[in-house]
Amino acid sequence: MTSPARVFDADDMSRVLSRIAHEIIERSRGVDDLVILGIQSRGVPLAQRIASRIEDIAGHSIPLGALDVTMYRDDVSIRGARPVGVTQVPDVGIDDQLVVLVDDVLFSGRTVRAALDALNDIGRPRSVQLAVLIDRGHRELPIRADYVGKNLPTASAESVMVRVSEIDGHDEVLLGRDDRAASVASDGYQA
Amino acid sequence: MRHLLSAADLDRDRADSILNTAAQLATLQNRSVKKLPTLRGRTIANLFFEDSTRTRLSFEAAAKRLSADVITFTAKGSSVSKGESLKDTALTLEAMGAEVVVVRHGASGAAHRLAHSGWTQAGVINAGDGTHEHPTQALLDAYTIRDRLCAGAGNLDGLRVVIVGDVLHSRVARSNVILLGTLGAEVTLVAPPTLMPKGVESWPCQYTYDLDEALTGADAVMMLRVQAERMNAAYFPSAHEYSRSFGLTAARAQRLADHGIVLHPGPMNRGMEISADVADGPRSVVVDQVTNGVSVRMAVLYEVFGARAQVGAIGNAEVDNFIGGEPDAQG
Amino acid sequence: MPKADVLLSGVRPLNEQACDVWISDGRIRQVGAAGSLVGDPHTVRPNVAGQILLPGLVDLHTHLREPGREDAETIATGCAAAALGGFTAVHAMANTAPVADTAGVVEQVWRIGQATGRCDVYPVGAVTVGLAGERLAELESMASSAARVRVFSDDGICVSDAVLMRRALEYVKAFGGVIAQHAQEPRLTEGAQMNEGALSAQLGLTGWPAVAEEAIIARDVLLAEHVGSRLHVCHLSTRGSVEIIRWAKQRGIHVTAEVTPHHLLLTEDLAATYDPIYKVNPPLRTVDDVTAVREGLADGTIDIVATDHAPHPHEAKDCEWSAGAFGMLGLQTALPIVVETMVASGLMSWAQLAHQMSVQPARIGQVDHMHGRPLQVGEPANLVLIDPQKRWTVQPEALASLSRNTPYVGREMPASVRGTMLRGEWTVVDGELQ
Numbered sequence: 001m002t003s004p005a006r007v008f009d010a011d012d013m014s015r016v017l018s019r020i021a022h023e024i025i026e027r028s029r030g031v032d033d034l035v036i037l038g039i040q041s042r043g044v045p046l047a048q049r050i051a052s053r054i055e056d057i058a059g060h061s062i063p064l065g066a067l068d069v070t071m072y073r074d075d076v077s078i079r080g081a082r083p084v085g086v087t088q089v090p091d092v093g094i095d096d097q098l099v100v101l102v103d104d105v106l107f108s109g110r111t112v113r114a115a116l117d118a119l120n121d122i123g124r125p126r127s128v129q130l131a132v133l134i135d136r137g138h139r140e141l142p143i144r145a146d147y148v149g150k151n152l153p154t155a156s157a158e159s160v161m162v163r164v165s166e167i168d169g170h171d172e173v174l175l176g177r178d179d180r181a182a183s184v185a186s187d188g189y190q191a
Numbered sequence: 192m193r194h195l196l197s198a199a200d201l202d203r204d205r206a207d208s209i210l211n212t213a214a215q216l217a218t219l220q221n222r223s224v225k226k227l228p229t230l231r232g233r234t235i236a237n238l239f240f241e242d243s244t245r246t247r248l249s250f251e252a253a254a255k256r257l258s259a260d261v262i263t264f265t266a267k268g269s270s271v272s273k274g275e276s277l278k279d280t281a282l283t284l285e286a287m288g289a290e291v292v293v294v295r296h297g298a299s300g301a302a303h304r305l306a307h308s309g310w311t312q313a314g315v316i317n318a319g320d321g322t323h324e325h326p327t328q329a330l331l332d333a334y335t336i337r338d339r340l341c342a343g344a345g346n347l348d349g350l351r352v353v354i355v356g357d358v359l360h361s362r363v364a365r366s367n368v369i370l371l372g373t374l375g376a377e378v379t380l381v382a383p384p385t386l387m388p389k390g391v392e393s394w395p396c397q398y399t400y401d402l403d404e405a406l407t408g409a410d411a412v413m414m415l416r417v418q419a420e421r422m423n424a425a426y427f428p429s430a431h432e433y434s435r436s437f438g439l440t441a442a443r444a445q446r447l448a449d450h451g452i453v454l455h456p457g458p459m460n461r462g463m464e465i466s467a468d469v470a471d472g473p474r475s476v477v478v479d480q481v482t483n484g485v486s487v488r489m490a491v492l493y494e495v496f497g498a499r500a501q502v503g504a505i506g507n508a509e510v511d512n513f514i515g516g517e518p519d520a521q522g
Numbered sequence: 523m524p525k526a527d528v529l530l531s532g533v534r535p536l537n538e539q540a541c542d543v544w545i546s547d548g549r550i551r552q553v554g555a556a557g558s559l560v561g562d563p564h565t566v567r568p569n570v571a572g573q574i575l576l577p578g579l580v581d582l583h584t585h586l587r588e589p590g591r592e593d594a595e596t597i598a599t600g601c602a603a604a605a606l607g608g609f610t611a612v613h614a615m616a617n618t619a620p621v622a623d624t625a626g627v628v629e630q631v632w633r634i635g636q637a638t639g640r641c642d643v644y645p646v647g648a649v650t651v652g653l654a655g656e657r658l659a660e661l662e663s664m665a666s667s668a669a670r671v672r673v674f675s676d677d678g679i680c681v682s683d684a685v686l687m688r689r690a691l692e693y694v695k696a697f698g699g700v701i702a703q704h705a706q707e708p709r710l711t712e713g714a715q716m717n718e719g720a721l722s723a724q725l726g727l728t729g730w731p732a733v734a735e736e737a738i739i740a741r742d743v744l745l746a747e748h749v750g751s752r753l754h755v756c757h758l759s760t761r762g763s764v765e766i767i768r769w770a771k772q773r774g775i776h777v778t779a780e781v782t783p784h785h786l787l788l789t790e791d792l793a794a795t796y797d798p799i800y801k802v803n804p805p806l807r808t809v810d811d812v813t814a815v816r817e818g819l820a821d822g823t824i825d826i827v828a829t830d831h832a833p834h835p836h837e838a839k840d841c842e843w844s845a846g847a848f849g850m851l852g853l854q855t856a857l858p859i860v861v862e863t864m865v866a867s868g869l870m871s872w873a874q875l876a877h878q879m880s881v882q883p884a885r886i887g888q889v890d891h892m893h894g895r896p897l898q899v900g901e902p903a904n905l906v907l908i909d910p911q912k913r914w915t916v917q918p919e920a921l922a923s924l925s926r927n928t929p930y931v932g933r934e935m936p937a938s939v940r941g942t943m944l945r946g947e948w949t950v951v952d953g954e955l956q
Contacts, residue, residue, distance in 0.1 A: 077233075084211070086215060117228065277842050278841060298844040299726035299843065300796030303795075307795075320726070322727075323726030365726065388723030390722075
């Protein structure tokens with residue numbers, strides 16, 4: 001294979017997450033009822049970083065949580081069982097809150113669909129918004145992100161590999177040709 | 192994991208994965224909506240040739256919390272009690288579209304036979320077969336031990352677990368010896384020699400006839416139900432004598448480590464293998480076992496349904512798309 | 523109509539020097555060096571050169587299921603299987619419905635057997651009424667009936683009552699009968715499913731301990747010694763049993779013993795499949811036991827091989843293990859399995875095979891006036907021809923038995939029965955039933 005192209009390095013990622021944090025503050029006109037939920041697994045550290053940037057600006061803590069959507073996916077009959085991750089709802093709950101979901105890559109839209117179903121079983125937010133680091137297109141559902149780090153045109157055979165230091169040891173985003181073996185071997189995740 | 196027939200079907204990674212999944216699913220208990228849509232529209236058959244309300248209800252609750260449809264056959268009030276064979280029942284369930292069959296049967300190997308005879312294509316989960324195995328019981332026991340003694344995570348390495356009673360006829364003991372061993376625990380079996388299986392020295396555990404010695408410093412003790420009819424078959428002279436040598440009294444339970452816990456698969460014979468004060472005392476985790484049973488069985492159902500997907504979907508273009516283009520299940 | 527003479531050219535009696543054998547009027551008329559005999563103008567000369575010639579095999583232990591379970595086997599289908607397996611005589615066990623415990627039933631079995639014409643059927647009489655183990659059946663009536671019963675057995679059930687066994691051993695002395703004991707201590711084997719050991723404990727199947735067989739054999743040989751009777755031990759399966767028989771023979775006790783082909787080949791490991799096709803009584807044992815019964819057969823401690831051919835309908839095996847019936851088909855696979863386990867392994871010669879599958883069983887069953895005879899001029903032409911090179915694969919539906927419960931599905935057999943002859947008439951030619 002050809003070696004993957006780097007889309008973001010660590011600095012790029014940091015800058016983009018800061019921008020998203022600012023956009024969230026701007027759009028939500030204050031952050032009083034804001035709850036940030038990262039979608040497992042790489043959405044979780046991204047959500048943490050966005051929340052901490054918002055806290056720096058707003059000067060108070062932002063309720064932060066994690067959402068695992070494994071059991072809400074519509075592909076159990078196709079892809080089989082996957083390890084179930086942690087769902088952690090902050091103490092304030094999500095009822096009547098503005099929930100911003102954070103994920104690494106927006107692709108088919110099915111993960112977000114599953115996340116919306118999961119939210120529905122946990123409570124009734126005032127409003128739900130979506131922040132993603134990369135929107136790579138190829139949507140299969142009518143879903144759109146409110147905050148996008150980068151719109152990245154891709155072929156469906158390409159793969160987008162997001163690496164975050166909390167899980168992978170370093171920050172970067174790579175775009176490569178389909179090369180499952182190498183990417184699976186790299187970190188145990190298909191990326 | 193196409194079927195779960197024996198605790199030996201679980202290697203350490205698989206067992207850990209099921210216990211971890213169960214731990215996440217257990218958090219559902221704290222939610223107002225306790226149901227997940229995961230298995231919506233899928234069909235599970237509960238096939239109980241032996242009456243076991245406790246295990247049947249646990250599997251039913253697990254299936255329903257995953258939104259599966261459940262067909263239940265029980266020994267009472269169905270053709271099963273009229274002598275319908277395992278095979279005929281399997282064919283009936285197949286015709287009804289059951290994808291996974293949970294089977295409890297009095298014959299050792301019944302689940303194995305169901306899985307490998309060609310009578311059905313369904314995934315098979317052994318919910319207790321004769322005096323052979325009861326793997327989901329072992330999983331919930333391991334879960335309970337892990338939850339209580341290992342802060343719900345990590346492994347059971349080096350934990351000392353004592354299993355006491357009618358080992359010879361106990362499917363719970365067999366599955367636990369295998370699974371707890373896989374997870375790294377040191378298991379000791381205690382029973383009168385008449386109730387110790389032949390060849391036990393080749394099992395991956397210790398054994399002794401001295402309960403007091405085995406209990407000293409142990410992290411957990413699992414008391415097995417002893418059926419009164421064993422007395423008539425001369426396995427032991429009297430309930431009194433059995434209880435005196437192999438019953439868990441409050442005094443004996445003090446020999447456990449300070450954090451030591453007491454398990455029992457139920458139903459308990461209070462005053463026989465376990466005294467009432469121990470059964471209801473602070474070391475007892477019997478109620479936890481029942482609660483944990485539902486989460487563990489949800490995880491097992493999820494796992495077995497997942498394996499069906501992998502078998503059924505080879506060559507499916509959508510799979511290629513997911514595997515190739517969806518890092519971290521992106522979507 | 524007089525039978526055409528048959529000239530077997532270039533056959534090898536007992537796998538020895540090739541020779542010609544001329545058969546006429548149901549007997550061996552002449553034996554000569556290979557190529558030396560020409561016969562008469564009408565003599566049939568089948569192409570059998572190089573095949574091994576043995577006296578027709580004799581099975582002391584067959585279940586033909588008729589009367590009562592004609593869905594599993596009939597005397598006719600069992601005889602067809604026997605002929606294809608190289609047998610010219612079988613002893614039909616008594617556990618039919620009704621039980622062969624009266625002169626009437628044994629005569630019925632005997633007559634139907636005569637009518638089939640493919641194999642001599644010698645009924646075994648029950649020792650106790652209804653196999654119930656409570657009182658002796660009318661043994662003398664069966665002995666003096668047209669069926670001329672000499673072997674008595676409650677096979678399937680042990681005559682466990684020591685007094686009853688003693689009386690039976692004594693009683694049959696009057697007419698030279700023999701009691702064939704199914705050695706299984708009943709209390710030690712309640713609900714038993716497979717050999718007792720580490721594997722049965724692991725599989726959760728109730729054990730059938732070796733001691734339950736050995737204890738009865740030990741008791742019975744001592745009883746036989748005490749009352750001076752003959753005892754035959756059915757299908758022994760353990761090392762301990764072999765050692766007890768060896769001890770008894772050294773002591774001069776009149777005991778004979780049999781082993782089945784499946785106990786010479788298969789082991790308890792097969793129970794791990796939970797497929798009752800491998801469920802049999804006595805159960806499959808350990809590798810050590812298999813080694814011991816092979817050695818016992820080789821050194822003559824075990825006198826004979828007997829099939830314990832036990833047909834069962836499909837539903838009796840297509841079920842969970844504990845619901846499955848005990849027993850396996852055996853007639854058509856017996857010879858090749860003995861060839862594989864004993865001859866090919868170098869433990870015995872073809873001559874010894876003939877001795878232990880024909881000569882000795884005929885003597886024990888007291889049919890040696892007709893079967894198990896030497897391959898000599900004037901003897902009845904009860905013969906089997908074997909191609910020791912022609913391999914074949916067991917396909918249940920291709921077997922002649924009405925039942926399909928062979929444990930050897932798909933297994934390759936090392937030798938083939940090509941021809942079987944009963945009193946000069948072919949029952950099998952070129953491996954095909956006549």
